[in-house]
Amino acid sequence: MHALPCARPALITLPVVLLLLTGILPTRTVVGATLVNCYDAQREMVVRTRQEDCQGRAVSDAEAAAIRERRRSYVRDSLEVNSNPRVLGRRLERIGAGFFVDPAGHLLTNAHVVNNCTTITVSRDRGEMAPARPIAVDSRADLALLATDYRPERAAPFMPLDAPLPETVAIVGYPNQGLPPLRPLLTIGTIAPTRLITTPPRTLTLNADIRPGNSGGPVLADDGRVVGVVFAAVDTPAVYEHTGRVVRNIGVSIPNTVTLPFLERHGIGIEETAPSTPPEDMLEYTHAFIARVECWR
Secondary structure, X not given: OEOOOOOOOOOOOOOEEEOOOOOOOOOOOOOOOOEEEEEEOOOOEEEEEEHHHOOOEEEOHHHHHHHHHXXXXXXXXXXXXXXXXXXXXXXXXXXXXXXXXXXXXXXEEOHHHHOOOOEEEEEOOOOOEEEEEEEEEEOOOOEEEEEEOOOOOOOOEEOOOOOOOOOEEEEEEOOOOOOOOOOOEEEEEEEOOOOXXXXXXXXXXXXOOOOOOOOOOEEEOOOOOEEEEEEEEEOHHHHHHHHOOOOOOEEEEEEHHHHHHHHHHOXXXXXXXXXXXXXXXXXXXXXXXXXXXXXXX
């Protein structure tokens, strides 16, 4: 795996990139198949696929074009809103994601996002920016707890340790789109049933498009509860060199078996109750507790 453009945590001794997954499938040549515009409402995306493989709703070319334009507009807006935040006398070194874990404004992120920063700030999608202070950093687990002046609408709830893991997950963060976005973006993926030989032990392997800016973001089940914290993406060339396998869109997250004891050690009482109804719009749901973390030097 390959590290995001951030410091490499001590936990990782195999080739990973610090920073979610589509399945590792062989390329197939489809001859004579009927292709349709398949609309995935959860991701607000349209893809051309075989009719029998469409897991969403088939739409016309005109409707597909309108959906694609809506998504382009959202991504464009996410790059332009408050697009030039500044801390006087400092240079923006890197960004990551984080999420609030209690009503007092404590925010969880990766240690490698905030290590060796002169100043740390936290931004919300409506343009607010506030300073943050690390109160606990565990470089081996790649977790950091920040104190902020924010008082979130709600804290992110966590999946209990004895609950079964979901198959499909949502990842919310600030993945690089050529420029680092100011507004959060949603990525859908799955939890891989087995760990790759190149991924660290005691981690969750994800089938998802993980990019710089996803580090520290939550991995969420369909019911809105956190099952992991994103921290790395697989270094594809290194996997091929070690195993001869071609893999794409593989990420790694820290599971609750590591995260919850970390929070408990530092006096954070977490919420485990799921929302009364599963979120219909996962991105809108996470606006209450997601934030962008900025490292300045």
